[in-house]
Amino acid sequence: MTKVENISEYLLKNDIKPSYQRMRVFEYLTSKQNHPTVDKIYKELIKEIPTLSKTTVYNTLKLFMEKGIVTVVNIEDNEVRYDADTSLHGHFKCEKCEEIYDFKINPSNIDYGEIKNFKINETHLYIKGVCDKCK
Amino acid sequence: MTKVENISEYLLKNDIKPSYQRMRVFEYLTSKQNHPTVDKIYKELIKEIPTLSKTTVYNTLKLFMEKGIVTVVNIEDNEVRYDADTSLHGHFKCEKCEEIYDFKINPSNIDYGEIKNFKINETHLYIKGVCDKCK
DNA sequence: TATAAAAATGTAATCGCTACAAAAGTATAA
């Protein structure tokens, strides 16, 4: 995704008041592009924001979802991950190193089969396997 | 998917002892092709099997997963659904009627982008939108 | 400043799922 130069402006443009916590959560999502869980975000940020509450992380991500600047990545059924890249792209999770890779998808290559005339709002492509490093 | 004529034989062939509960859970998955949650399976089957325990449904699905005769459908982050059709196909969830539609995918049409030489074990394509009936 | 509104925080409650032990059912051999 195109790097978000000014987080404050980006949040404002998306109808979100740029509080300190919100900016730090969004910054974390965009700098590390690691599709973190709520717990991961919380554990990393509390190192630098000792007063941070996990509820705030939940509240913030919920708001970001409503405003459409983050999406959920549901690869595993027991972990919810978040992604500040809302453009169309696929996710690959390596079953050995657990790393999640983004990969490009050509929109015109997507095979919508017999639902092609339904109204399509979101497309999610998730792949599991073994990455190059672990093969 | 090709209809499973004899559930007992099918389970045995997949190294699963065909207990009454296991057969009924598998039968439910294949007859109604509605991608049910654990709770849905439990609530439906307990009507006819009054002694059924929800733990048994969890145990059974876990076993089916390990033996590879069911897959998980992770469209929403707060509901885990199960599918006895393990062949490659896509899922569409209508945001209005909540119905889940299967649709065919041509394996050769899948766009693996820059991960095409990774080892691919599972491919999941999930679409959200509005179905024809609800448009 | 004073006041009101918004955001962050901490705690309690909820819910899906798992762990575990006891009960029920099934297979095997004397």
Place this chain on the structure above:
DNA sequence: TTATACTTTTGTAGCGATTACATTTTTATA
């Protein structure tokens, strides 16, 4: 058949992620 071991099911207790909600803190406005 009957005894014994093994498998499966069941019920309960516990865990962990998420949400609800009241309180505190921060920010905006007069």
